[in-house]
Structure formats: C-alpha cells, structure tokens
Amino acid sequence: MELIIYYTLFAITVGFALGVLLNKNTVKSAMSLVGVMICLAANFLLMRQEFVAFIQIIVYAGAIMVLFLFVIMLLNLRERETTPWYLRSTRFWGGALGLTFFFVMAWGLQVFSAGTTEPAMAAVQADLAARNTPEITVLSTKMITHYIVPFLLTSVLLLVAVIGAIVMARRQDEDGNEILVEDEVA
Amino acid sequence: MTTLALIQAYVPNIHPAHIMPFLVMLVGAILCLIFDAMSDKQGSRDLLPWVAGSTLVATIMSLLIGFMPYNRLFAEETFRADTFSVLGSITIMLACLLAVIMGPALVSRRNIPSGEFYTLIVFVAFGGMTMALSNELLTAFIALEIMSLSLYVLTGIDRRSSRASEAAFKYFILGAFASAFLVLGIGFIFGATHTTHLHEIAAVLGEGSVDLVNGGAAALNPIWIFVGFALLFVGMCFKLSLAPFHMWAPDVYEGANTPTVVMIATSSKIAAFALMVHIVAALARWDLFAEGATYLVGFVALVSMIWGNLGALVQSNFKRMMAYSSVAQTGYMALALMVLIALPGQLEGAKLAAAEEAIKNAIVLYLVGYTVMSALALGIAWLIGGEGHMAGYRGLVFRNPIAATGMAVAMFSLVGIGFTPPTIGFMGKFYLFKEAVQYNFTALAAIAVVTSVISAFYYLNLVVTMFMREETEEAGVRLACMREQTFRLASSDALTRVAMASCTALIFLLGFFPNSLFLIADAIKEGFLR
Amino acid sequence: MNAIPVLAYTPLDQAYVPVLVMLVIALAFGLGTMIVSPFFGKNKPNAAKMEPYECGIPTVGTSRIQVFVRFYLVALLFLLFDMEIVYIVVWALAMTNPANAQVPGFVWFSMLVMFAYTAILLVGLIYEWKKGVLNWNK
Numbered sequence: 001m002e003l004i005i006y007y008t009l010f011a012i013t014v015g016f017a018l019g020v021l022l023n024k025n026t027v028k029s030a031m032s033l034v035g036v037m038i039c040l041a042a043n044f045l046l047m048r049q050e051f052v053a054f055i056q057i058i059v060y061a062g063a064i065m066v067l068f069l070f071v072i073m074l075l076n077l078r079e080r081e082t083t084p085w086y087l088r089s090t091r092f093w094g095g096a097l098g099l100t101f102f103f104v105m106a107w108g109l110q111v112f113s114a115g116t117t118e119p120a121m122a123a124v125q126a127d128l129a130a131r132n133t134p135e136i137t138v139l140s141t142k143m144i145t146h147y148i149v150p151f152l153l154t155s156v157l158l159l160v161a162v163i164g165a166i167v168m169a170r171r172q173d174e175d176g177n178e179i180l181v182e183d184e185v186a
Numbered sequence: 187m188t189t190l191a192l193i194q195a196y197v198p199n200i201h202p203a204h205i206m207p208f209l210v211m212l213v214g215a216i217l218c219l220i221f222d223a224m225s226d227k228q229g230s231r232d233l234l235p236w237v238a239g240s241t242l243v244a245t246i247m248s249l250l251i252g253f254m255p256y257n258r259l260f261a262e263e264t265f266r267a268d269t270f271s272v273l274g275s276i277t278i279m280l281a282c283l284l285a286v287i288m289g290p291a292l293v294s295r296r297n298i299p300s301g302e303f304y305t306l307i308v309f310v311a312f313g314g315m316t317m318a319l320s321n322e323l324l325t326a327f328i329a330l331e332i333m334s335l336s337l338y339v340l341t342g343i344d345r346r347s348s349r350a351s352e353a354a355f356k357y358f359i360l361g362a363f364a365s366a367f368l369v370l371g372i373g374f375i376f377g378a379t380h381t382t383h384l385h386e387i388a389a390v391l392g393e394g395s396v397d398l399v400n401g402g403a404a405a406l407n408p409i410w411i412f413v414g415f416a417l418l419f420v421g422m423c424f425k426l427s428l429a430p431f432h433m434w435a436p437d438v439y440e441g442a443n444t445p446t447v448v449m450i451a452t453s454s455k456i457a458a459f460a461l462m463v464h465i466v467a468a469l470a471r472w473d474l475f476a477e478g479a480t481y482l483v484g485f486v487a488l489v490s491m492i493w494g495n496l497g498a499l500v501q502s503n504f505k506r507m508m509a510y511s512s513v514a515q516t517g518y519m520a521l522a523l524m525v526l527i528a529l530p531g532q533l534e535g536a537k538l539a540a541a542e543e544a545i546k547n548a549i550v551l552y553l554v555g556y557t558v559m560s561a562l563a564l565g566i567a568w569l570i571g572g573e574g575h576m577a578g579y580r581g582l583v584f585r586n587p588i589a590a591t592g593m594a595v596a597m598f599s600l601v602g603i604g605f606t607p608p609t610i611g612f613m614g615k616f617y618l619f620k621e622a623v624q625y626n627f628t629a630l631a632a633i634a635v636v637t638s639v640i641s642a643f644y645y646l647n648l649v650v651t652m653f654m655r656e657e658t659e660e661a662g663v664r665l666a667c668m669r670e671q672t673f674r675l676a677s678s679d680a681l682t683r684v685a686m687a688s689c690t691a692l693i694f695l696l697g698f699f700p701n702s703l704f705l706i707a708d709a710i711k712e713g714f715l716r
Numbered sequence: 717m718n719a720i721p722v723l724a725y726t727p728l729d730q731a732y733v734p735v736l737v738m739l740v741i742a743l744a745f746g747l748g749t750m751i752v753s754p755f756f757g758k759n760k761p762n763a764a765k766m767e768p769y770e771c772g773i774p775t776v777g778t779s780r781i782q783v784f785v786r787f788y789l790v791a792l793l794f795l796l797f798d799m800e801i802v803y804i805v806v807w808a809l810a811m812t813n814p815a816n817a818q819v820p821g822f823v824w825f826s827m828l829v830m831f832a833y834t835a836i837l838l839v840g841l842i843y844e845w846k847k848g849v850l851n852w853n854k
Contacts, residue, residue, distance in 0.1 A: 045732060051806070054802070054805070055802055058798060058801060058802060059795075059798055059799065059802060062798060063791070063794055063795040063798040063799075064795060066791050066794065066795075067788070067791045067792065067795055070787050070788045070791045071788065073787075074785065074787070074788055136806070136809055137809060137810070137813050137815075139806065140806040140807065140809040140810035140813070141810045141813060141815075141816055143803075143806055143807070143810065144807060144810050144825075144826055144829050145196050145197055145262075146197075146262055147262075147324065148197050148200070148262060148829060149261055149262060149264040149265075149322070149325055150264070150322070150324040150325045150328050151803070151829075151833070152829075152832060152833060152836075153316065153325060153328045153329060153332070154328055154799075154803065155800075155803075155832075155833045155834075155836040155837050156212065156309075156312070156332055156836060157328055157331055157332050157335070158796050158799060158800060158837060158840065159836055159837065159839060159840045160306070160309050160332050160335045160336055160339075161335060161796050162793065162796055162840040162843070162844065163219070163302055163305060163306065163339070163840070163843065164306075164335055164336075164338065164339040165789060165792045165793060165796070166302075166789070166843075166844065166847060166849050167299060167302045167339050167343060168339060168342060168354075169785055169788070169789045169792075170299075170345070170849075189828065192821050192824060192825055192828070193825065193828065195821060195825070196821075196822065196825050212836075216836070216839050219839060219843050220839065220842060220843070223842060223843045223845075223846035223847060224846060
C-alpha cells in the first residue's frame with residue numbers, strides 16, 4: 001500500500017520537477033515548484049514526519065513561493081525566444097553535475113545507511129507507537145522545555161531579520177527623508 | 187506558586203541571574219530600536235549611541251561581576267562559561283563599543299538610519315556572546331545567524347554607496363552558503379550522536395555507542411562524524427575567513443564602512459573561534475577523530491598562512507591589506523586549533539587537561555591581541571582617512587606624528603616576531619608557536635615563522651612609507667578626500683582617540699605582562715565583585 | 717487514553733484518510749464544475765464577450781506587469797511572520813497535549829514562554845508600524 005503511494009508520489013514529483021526545468025515561462029516554472037513542494041510534503045507525511053511536512057506547505061509552498069513570484073515579477077522577466085550560446089553549455093555542465101550528484105547520493109545512501117539508521121529509526125517508530133504519541137508532540141514539548149533557549153533565540157533572530165529586511169529595502173534621500181527603493185525604480 | 191518557581195519546575199537549570207548578561211543586551215537592543223522608532227526629532231536620536239554604549243558597558247560589568255556559574259553548565263545545559271568564552275565575550279563587547287564610538291560620525295555624514303545602526307551593533311555583540319558561551323549546537327547556530335545577519339545588514343547599511351551594496355551582497359550570498367554547510371554538519375553530528383549538547387556528544391564519543399530510545403544501543407558510525415565535522419568546519423572557515431574560503435574578505439573589507447569592518451575582523455572571529463574550540467574539545471574525546479581532523483585543520487592553517495601573507499604583499503589598498511592580513515592571522519590560530527585536536531593522542535589525564543588549558547589560553551591571548559592590533563590599525567586609518575590607497579600614508583609622520591607612531595606600533599605588533607620591546611603580537615605568536623613545537627608540529631611552526639617574516643615586508647612597508655618617504659601634495663589630498671567622506675563629529679573623534687590610546691597601552695601592557703589577562707579571568711571565577 | 721484523538725499515533729493507512737477524502741472532494745468540485753458547466757449553459761460567443769473584462773474598461777498591456785519593491789517587502793515580512801506561525805503551532809501542540817496538560821502548572825508555564833516569545837516579536841511589529849513600512853500610501 002505504502003509502496004504504491006510512494007511510487008505514485010515519486011512520479012508526480014518528478015513530473016513537477018521537470019515542469020520547473022522545461023517551462024520557458026518563469027511564472028509557470030514557479031508554480032510547478034509549488035507542486036514539487038506539496039509532493040515533498042506528502043512524502044514527508046509518508047515517513048510520518050508531520051512537522052516537516054507542515055513546514056514544507058506553510059513556509060515553502062506558502063511564503064517562499066510568494067516571495068519567488070514577487071521577485072520574478074519585480075525583475076519582469078519575459079520569455080526568451082532563443083537561448084544564448086553561453087547558456088547552452090551551462091545546460092550541459094549543469095546536467096552533468098546533476099547526474100554526478102545523483103550517483104554520489106545513491107552511492108552514499110547505499111554505503112552509509114547500511115549500519116545504524118534502520119535499527120535507530122525502527123526503535124524511534126516503535127517507541128512512538130508504544131507511547132501512542134506522534135513525533136511532533138514529543139518535539140513540541142522538548143522545544144519549550146529542554147530547548148527553550150534556542151526557541152527564544154529564534155524570536156530574536158526573526159527580529160533582526162525584520163530590521164534587516166526594512167533597512168535593505170529602504171534608502172534615504174539627501175534631506176534625510178526615508179524613501180523606499182521602489183520610488184527610484186518607478 | 188511564584189513565577190520563578192513555576193519556570194524552574196519545568197526548566198530547572200534556568201535562573202534569571204545566570205542569564206543576566208543576555209537579558210541586559212536584549213533589553214538594550216530593544217530600547218535602541220523602540221527609542222528610534224518613537225522619536226520624531228533628530229536631536230533625540232543623538233542619544234542613541236549613548237544607549238547602545240551603556241548597554242555594552244553594562245554587559246561587560248555583568249560579565250565581570252560573574253553572575254554566571256563558572257565552568258559549569260547552566261540554562262538547561264545550553265551555556266558554559268569558561269575562561270575562553272568570558273574573556274572572548276568581553277573582547278567582543280569592547281570591539282562593538284569601538285564601533286559605537288565611531289558610529290556617530292558615519293551616521294551623520296552618510297545619512298544612515300541611526301536606530302537600526304546601533305541596534306544591529308548591539309545584536310552583533312549579542313550573537314557573538316551567545317555563540318562564545320554556547321554549549322549546544324542549535325543555540326550556537328542561531329546565535330551565529332543573529333550575528334551574521336546583523337553584519338550583512340551593517341555592511342550594506344550605507345545605501346548610497348554602490349560598493350557597500352556589492353560587498354553586502356557578496357557577504358550575504360557566501361555567508362548563506364556557509365551557514366547551509368554548517369547546519370548540515372550539525373545535522374550529521376546530531377544524526378551520529380543523537381544529541382546537540384557538546385558535553386553529551388563528548389560522553390557519547392567516549393562511550394563509543396549511542397543509546398537508542400527503546401533502551402538499546404547502536405555502534406557509532408565514524409563516517410558521519412567525520413563528514414559532519416568537515417562540513418561544520420568548512421562553514422566556520424567562511425566565517426573565520428580562513429583560506430581557501432576567504433575570497434569574500436578583501437571585497438567586504440573594502441566595501442563596508444570601517445566600524446563594521448572592525449566588528450567583522452574581530453567580534454565575528456572571536457565568537458567563531460570560541461565555538462570551534464568548544465566543538466573540537468568535545469569531539470577530540472574520540473580516539474579516531476584526531477587522525478582525520480588534524481590533516482583537515484592543518485591544511486587550512488597552512489594554506490591560510492601562505493595565501494594570506496602572499497596576498498597581502500601585492501595589495502595597495504589599506505583595507506584590502508588588512509583583509510589578507512586577517513586571513514594570515516587566523517591561519518596562525520588555526521594552527522593552535524590543530525594542536526588542540528592532536529593532543530589527546532599524545533597525552534592523558536591531568537596532563538592532557540593542563541595542556542589543553544594552556545593551548546586555549548594561548549589562542550585567547552592571541553585573539554585578544556589580534557583584536558587590539560586590528561582595532562588600533564583600523565581606528566587610526568578611520569581617524570586620518572587612510573582607508574583607501576596606501577599612497578596616502580606617504581610622509582605621514584611630518585603631518586601627524588602621533589597617528590603615524592600609533593600606526594607603526596600596530597604594524598610592528600602585527601609582525602610580531604623578532605622585535606623589541608615585546609608587544610602583544612610578539613607574545614601571542616610566541617605562545618602559539620611554542621605549543622606547536624612542543625607537540626611535534628615543528629614543520630608547520632617553521633612555516634609559520636617563515637610566513638611571519640614574509641609578513642614583515644608589507645607591514646613594515648607601510649611604516650617605511652610613513653616615516654622615510656617625503657610628504658607629497660597628493661598624499662594629503664588623498665587623506666583629506668577620504669576623511670571628508672566619512673568624518674565630521676568632534677566628540678566621536680575625541681572618544682575614538684581615547685580608545686586608540688588605550689589600545690596602544692594595551693599592546694605594551696599585555697606584551698610585558700601577558701598573564702594579566704588571565705588574572706581577570708581568575709578574578710571573575712572567584713566572583714570578586716559579587 | 718487520549719482527549720484529542722488527532723494527537724494519537726495512528727497507523728498511516730488510517731491517519732490521513734480524512735485528508736484524502738477532503739482532497740478528492742476538493743478536486744472533484746473544482747474540476748467537476750469546470751467540466752460540467754459547458755453542458756448546461758448556452759454558449760454563444762461574440763467579440764465583446766471574448767474580451768478580457770475588467771471593470772468595464774478594456775485592459776492595457778499584458779497581465780505580467782512589473783510590481784513595486786513594496787510588494788516584495790510585504791512578502792518578506794509575511795515570510796518572517798509565517799515562521800513565527802510555525803513555532804506558535806508547535807507550541808500550541810505542546811500546550812494542548814493531554815500528557816502535558818495533566819502536569820500542574822504546565823499551561824501557565826507555556827503561556828509564559830509564549831508571552832516572552834511574542835513580546836520580542838511585538839517589538840519588531842511596533843518598529844515596522846512606527847517606521848511606516850506598513851503604510852501603503854506613504
């Protein structure tokens with residue numbers, strides 16, 4: 001049963017991923033990427049990693065793809081009719097690199113996962129099933145007790161990110177009045 | 187039930203007094219931000235450097251008073267205060283304080299949003315301190331991100347300078363890559379040891395097996411730990427600007443404003459080195475670790491020493507020269523890091539602990555010395571407007587003898603070897619090389635000495651330019667131009683001069699009495715003000 | 717014994733059946749209306765009907781226009797607040813977890829933690845607000 005779901009998902013994911021690559025229209029590519037993200041989320045669910053699946057959908061498919069789309073529209077990319085020569089060779093080298101990466105990953109999984117992963121994973125799964133709690137519950141309790149310091153530090157990090165985003169998107173004119181960069185673009 | 191009792195029922199190891207320095211910094215940073223957002227008039231914004239400065243001073247005070255338990259884990263085993271991290275934190279604060287002092291001139295001249303500028307400086311210090319004190323990899327990573335994000339923004343905060351924007355962009359992209367490597371490395375180590383706390387990692391590695399949830403145990407997979415450490419080390423090399431991951435450094439140093447360069451050159455390196463030393467101390471508990479990691483770290487140290495010094499030889503821009511010099515200087519410290527990794531193979535028990543302590547002290551002495559020296563060099567360059575082409579330094583001694591002398595002190599100290607009277611640079615290098623020779627890394631130590639001699643060419647070239655070349659009209663114009671771009675305020679000017687004078691004093695004080703640094707640490711350990 | 721059945725560790729083939737049913741219904745409704753509607757209405761196209769319609773005014777240019785940086789800034793801030801949601805949801809799961817809820821004082825403790833967390837983030841919001849970043853017409 002799970003294998004059938006897995007292979008179906010696999011086919012859909014690869015289909016969307018090809019859609020990202022082969023679409024000449026960047027907006028369509030970005031939308032295909034949303035599909036890839038959602039399929040990945042489903043894959044994580046299959047592995048019972050609810051939290052990661054949740055992040056995939058909320059953060060990646062939700063917020064980050066919106067950001068992608070805005071960047072694409074900000075740069076106002078048009079469809080390119082012809083590919084310039086330097087991009088043609090890039091495509092070849094990129095493909096070669098991708099294939100190399102794939103084989104290295106496959107080899108690595110073959111070699112390194114042989115020892116410790118499976119018993120460890122099985123133990124965790126069995127433990128969770130015995131305690132009748134999904135992983136996210138354990139994780140969430142840990143987060144606000146044992147890992148409370150990094151948890152609170154993330155709020156500081158987000159605060160810094162807010163400041164950074166605003167500072168970098170803004171500039172001041174000669175009189176010290178704050179204006180947004182957009183005014184120069186427009 | 188009181189609030190404190192409620193908190194301690196769930197996280198028993200957290201006590202508000204222990205985390206006092208963190209709270210002080212956070213409140214100070216937030217005050218800066220809110221104060222800026224709420225104030226309408228420019229006049230009230232002039233108070234901001236005082237808010238930021240007093241925050242940093244208050245943090246130094248709370249570190250000195252010693253609220254934190256010494257050499258013991260606290261705050262849910264997240265932090266550990268030892269000599270290295272406390273002295274490192276204080277130095278980070280001082281470097282950021284220098285940036286705050288230099289700030290007003292920059293802010294008024296280049297029309298920079300002042301609230302954000304000072305807030306981000308305080309956040310750099312906050313991230314750096316958290317990183318230096320952390321005993322847990324997740325905390326360390328988040329703290330690193332807090333510090334790096336603040337530095338990226340500070341680099342590009344001068345929105346009217348295209349060079350600054352370019353530098354910020356390069357720094358951000360490469361830094362983000364480095365962070366990805368780092369977090370992947372942490373993931374591998376977590377996967378192998380099932381914990382992110384350094385003391386637990388050390389325990390697991392000592393045992394040689396991981397306890398599983400269901401009570402069973404699995405053997406450690408050495409590959410994971412090696413891959414994890416390698417990735418983590420690559421990430422840290424970016425942050426430390428160790429060759430061959432230093433490519434961003436010259437461009438960022440050149441493009442960023444000088445207060446930010448002071449922090450990039452000192453604060454970020456102290457924090458990263460403190461973290462590296464703590465991680466290495468935990469991982470070195472494992473017998474196999476030294477065999478692989480020694481070569482990795484040794485290679486990086488070797489390449490940094492050679493590439494940094496040779497690269498600096500051909501620079502004509504002062505800040506670019508300082509960037510390559512920082513690559514070389516961190517290379518010397520990486521040498522000590524390598525010795526630290528190799529130690530457990532050579533010594534045991536109490537002897538090992540004593541030797542590790544000695545090497546850590548040598549690194550922290552060098553770090554403090556390096557901070558003081560680069561702060562002095564960059565600060566004087568900032569004061570006289572010598573951040574650009576080095577032709578501006580021609581005959582400086584005839585125009586501004588005090589600045590020329592101060593710069594010469596910094597340069598002699600940066601060279602380190604072979605010059606009397608003893609400076610902090612000499613003492614730092616002496617201890618580092620001594621440790622390397624003592625534990626049979628004579629070849630690398632010899633290369634370090636040779637590269638130090640090479641470094642004398644470019645450091646002393648500047649001294650020669652200042653003292654033995656005739657003053658030209660062009661040199662004066664160069665300095666005046668640069669100075670006009672950045673400099674205006676008399677109060678900031680005066681305070682920076684005071685800071686430079688104390689840096690010069692420190693160079694000689696720590697050069698003659700290097701142990702006085704550790705007296706501070708001992709005093710904090712005793713809790714002398716408590 | 718669990719007060720909230722969703723939090724129980726159910727085998728995979730039962731766990732997401734409701735989600736699957738929901739997904740199928742949503743897809744069926746969306747696709748179904750599109751497929752079925754041409755069969756019911758009369759389809760008589762003319763030139764005016766085939767034009768893209770926008771408030772009675774003919775559209776100008778393509779729909780792919782260049783947007784302003786402000787959109788990007790808003791998306792960026794949205795991303796940051798989105799990250800907060802992730803943490804808040806996880807916190808909520810910890811607080812409502814029946815095993816934790818039975819522990820005396822845990823709810824208050826987690827409220828306290830979240831209060832500290834949101835207080836820091838509130839500073840960011842106040843800053844944005846006062847700086848006029850959220851003000852579209854500025």
